[in-house]
Amino acid sequence: MSKIAVLDPVSAGSGEVLPLPPRLDSVKGKSIGVRVHWTRFDAFAQRVEEVLREKYGAAKTLHIEGRGISVQPKRAAEWNQWMAGSDAAIVGLAA
Numbered sequence: 001m002s003k004i005a006v007l008d009p010v011s012a013g014s015g016e017v018l019p020l021p022p023r024l025d026s027v028k029g030k031s032i033g034v035r036v037h038w039t040r041f042d043a044f045a046q047r048v049e050e051v052l053r054e055k056y057g058a059a060k061t062l063h064i065e066g067r068g069i070s071v072q073p074k075r076a077a078e079w080n081q082w083m084a085g086s087d088a089a090i091v092g093l094a095a
Contacts, residue, residue, distance in 0.1 A: 024087065024088050026056070026057075027052055027056045027057065027058045027087075027088065028056060028057035028058070029057060029058075029059050030058055030059060030087040030088060031058070031059055031060050031061070031062060031085055031086055031087050032049075032052050032058050032060075032061050032062070032086060032087065032088055032089065032090065033061070033062045033063075033064065033082055033083070033085070033086030033088070033089035033090070033091075034048065034049055034061055034062070034063050034064070034089070034090045035064050035065070035066075035068075035082075035089065035090065035091045036063065036064070036065045037065070037066065037067055037091075042065075045063065045090070048090065049061040049063065062082055062085050062086055064078065064079065064082045066079075
């Protein structure tokens with residue numbers, strides 16, 4: 001009888017623990033990065049960007065699509081610019 005090997009797809013990670021950055025007191029006047037990764041998340045992200053600017057006074061929102069530098073190294077410059085220009089970021093939501 002044949003056997004099937006089942007592999008665990010979960011990475012152990014780097015083991016590096018980094019502290020969270022300080023929480024913003026307000027988004028007023030700040031640049032907020034918004035990452036879009038999932039199908040149709042762009043429609044939600046667009047509305048969030050509008051609310052951040054109109055209701056909460058964010059100076060601007062910076063929109064980027066994709067999964068990040070680790071899986072898109074050819075776009076590293078774009079990702080670095082997005083990160084450098086963002087005071088805070090929304091990178092996704094869990095359901």
